Amino acid sequence: MVAASLGATVTIIERAGLGGSAVLTDVVPSKTLIATADLMARVAEAGELGVKFDVDGGDFVPVMHADLKHINDRLLTLARTQSHDIREGLEKVGVRIIAGSGRLVDNHTIEVLTADGTETVEADTILLAVGAHPRELETARPDGERILNWTQIYDLDELPEELIVVGSGVTGAEFASAYNGLGSKVTLVSSRDRVLPGSDVDAAVVLEEVFERRGVRVLSRSRAQSVERTDDGVVVTLADGSTVTGSHCLLCLGSIPNTAGLGLEEAGVAVSDSGHIKVDGVSRTTAPNIYAAGDCTGVLPLASVAAMQGRIAVAHFMGDGVTPLKLHQVASNIFTSPEIANVGVSEAEIESGKYQADIIKLSLRSNARAKMRNAKDGFVKIFARKGSGTVIGGVVVGPNASELIFPIAIAVKQKLHVDDLASTFTVYPSLTGSISEAARRLHVHM
Known part of the structure; x- marks a missing residue:
C-alpha cells in the first residue's frame, strides 16, 4: 500500500489470505482469545471490589464457563474481516492481487502457480514476506484434535x-x-x-x-x-x-521460516543455517533488487517489526529518505495476565557491562489507580545511561503494559533525559503516574 501510494505498480502474490499469519492465524486470533480470557478473570475477581451476583436474593460466586466454539467463531470471523478489509484497501489503491504460490526464477522474475495454471510476473523490485510456520518434533506430530x-x-x-x-x-x-x-x-x-x-x-x-x-x-x-x-x-x-x-x-x-522451495539460491538470496533470509538494516537481501521482511528474516518475530521492515524496504527502493531499522527502539509486549512490555536495552545487558546505566524499579502496589482496579501484580522499571541521564530502556509489567510502554519508547527513540519523563504531567490517578514517579526517583539516584 505504501509503495502504491508512492506511485509504484504493485502486485501481491499470496496463497493463504491477505494479512498473513499476523491476521489469520497468530496475532489477531490469539489476542482476541486473550481479551476474552482477561474479561473472565476480571469478572471472577469482581467480588473483591464489592460486586455481588444474586440469584433469588442469595449471594454466590459467579459460575462462568467459556463457550469456546462461540469464542473461536468470533475470533476467526474477526480475522477474516480484517483480511477482507486489507484486501479492499489494497484494491482501492490499485494493487493487483494474485492468489497462488510464487517461486523466484531470478532476481526480476517470479513464477506463480495458481488454480488456473502458471503465470510469470516480471518486477523491478521484489519484496519477500513469506512468514514462518510452527516447528514440530518427529515424536510430537500435531493431529489437529488432541x-x-x-x-x-x-x-x-x-x-x-x-x-x-x-x-x-x-x-x-x-x-x-x-x-x-x-x-x-x-x-x-x-x-x-x-x-x-x-x-x-x-x-x-x-x-x-x-x-x-x-x-x-x-x-x-x-x-x-x-x-x-x-x-x-x-x-x-x-x-x-x-x-x-x-x-x-x-x-x-518456535517456528521455521517458509523459505524452502522459493528458488532463493537461483536468485542469489543467501539464508542462514536456520533457513532465515539474510537482510541488512534496510531490508536488502544479498541479491540485487530483492528485499525481505517479517518472520522469514529472523530479525525479530513481531508484526510491528515486519511492518517497519516493509516500509523501510519500500522507502529504500523507491529512493525515499530512510533510516535503517534499530532494534533497540522496538517496543514489544507479551500478552499474558499481567502483560509484560519492554523497550530498549535489557537489565541483563546492563549487568553484563555492555551498558552503564542507573536502574529504578517501582512496584504498582503504590499506585492509586492500580489499587482502585485491584491490580496486585506489576512494576515499572526504567534504565538511564550513567553520566548523561538519557533513557535507554524500560520494562512495564501490569494491566495494559502494551499501552504504558509507549512514553518510555518515545523517550528511548528521542534520547530524552530522565528528567523529561519526570517533569511531564500525568493524569491523577493513572498507571502512567508510576512512570513519571519512577523517573523522579531515578533522578535522585543519579
Missing part, C-alpha cells in the same frame, strides 16, 4: 479440561495464561529454569508467581521427549522418563 499447534487450536469447539502447553517462550506463556483464564487446568512444560527465558527476570518472576496463585502448574527444566494420544487424551513423556497426562497438548516450540 495434539495441536497454535494455528490449529482455534478449531476446538470445547474447552480442554487439562491442557498441557509445551514450550515456555512468549507463545507458550500467552496461551497458558489465556486458557487458565478461560477455565482449563493448565500444565506448562518448560525446558528452561523459568518461564520466558529471554525476558526480563523480574517480569518472569512476577508471571510465575501469578501462575502459581491461579493454579497453573509449571514444570521447569523439563524437556518434552514425545507426545502421544491415548484413548481419551494425551501423554507427554519428558526427557527424564516421567510422564504428564492431559486432555489436550499445545505445542509452542
Whole structure:
C-alpha cells in the first residue's frame, strides 16, 4: 500500500489470505482469545471490589464457563474481516492481487502457480514476506484434535479440561495464561529454569508467581521427549522418563521460516543455517533488487517489526529518505495476565557491562489507580545511561503494559533525559503516574 501510494505498480502474490499469519492465524486470533480470557478473570475477581451476583436474593460466586466454539467463531470471523478489509484497501489503491504460490526464477522474475495454471510476473523490485510456520518434533506430530499447534487450536469447539502447553517462550506463556483464564487446568512444560527465558527476570518472576496463585502448574527444566494420544487424551513423556497426562497438548516450540522451495539460491538470496533470509538494516537481501521482511528474516518475530521492515524496504527502493531499522527502539509486549512490555536495552545487558546505566524499579502496589482496579501484580522499571541521564530502556509489567510502554519508547527513540519523563504531567490517578514517579526517583539516584 505504501509503495502504491508512492506511485509504484504493485502486485501481491499470496496463497493463504491477505494479512498473513499476523491476521489469520497468530496475532489477531490469539489476542482476541486473550481479551476474552482477561474479561473472565476480571469478572471472577469482581467480588473483591464489592460486586455481588444474586440469584433469588442469595449471594454466590459467579459460575462462568467459556463457550469456546462461540469464542473461536468470533475470533476467526474477526480475522477474516480484517483480511477482507486489507484486501479492499489494497484494491482501492490499485494493487493487483494474485492468489497462488510464487517461486523466484531470478532476481526480476517470479513464477506463480495458481488454480488456473502458471503465470510469470516480471518486477523491478521484489519484496519477500513469506512468514514462518510452527516447528514440530518427529515424536510430537500435531493431529489437529488432541495434539495441536497454535494455528490449529482455534478449531476446538470445547474447552480442554487439562491442557498441557509445551514450550515456555512468549507463545507458550500467552496461551497458558489465556486458557487458565478461560477455565482449563493448565500444565506448562518448560525446558528452561523459568518461564520466558529471554525476558526480563523480574517480569518472569512476577508471571510465575501469578501462575502459581491461579493454579497453573509449571514444570521447569523439563524437556518434552514425545507426545502421544491415548484413548481419551494425551501423554507427554519428558526427557527424564516421567510422564504428564492431559486432555489436550499445545505445542509452542518456535517456528521455521517458509523459505524452502522459493528458488532463493537461483536468485542469489543467501539464508542462514536456520533457513532465515539474510537482510541488512534496510531490508536488502544479498541479491540485487530483492528485499525481505517479517518472520522469514529472523530479525525479530513481531508484526510491528515486519511492518517497519516493509516500509523501510519500500522507502529504500523507491529512493525515499530512510533510516535503517534499530532494534533497540522496538517496543514489544507479551500478552499474558499481567502483560509484560519492554523497550530498549535489557537489565541483563546492563549487568553484563555492555551498558552503564542507573536502574529504578517501582512496584504498582503504590499506585492509586492500580489499587482502585485491584491490580496486585506489576512494576515499572526504567534504565538511564550513567553520566548523561538519557533513557535507554524500560520494562512495564501490569494491566495494559502494551499501552504504558509507549512514553518510555518515545523517550528511548528521542534520547530524552530522565528528567523529561519526570517533569511531564500525568493524569491523577493513572498507571502512567508510576512512570513519571519512577523517573523522579531515578533522578535522585543519579
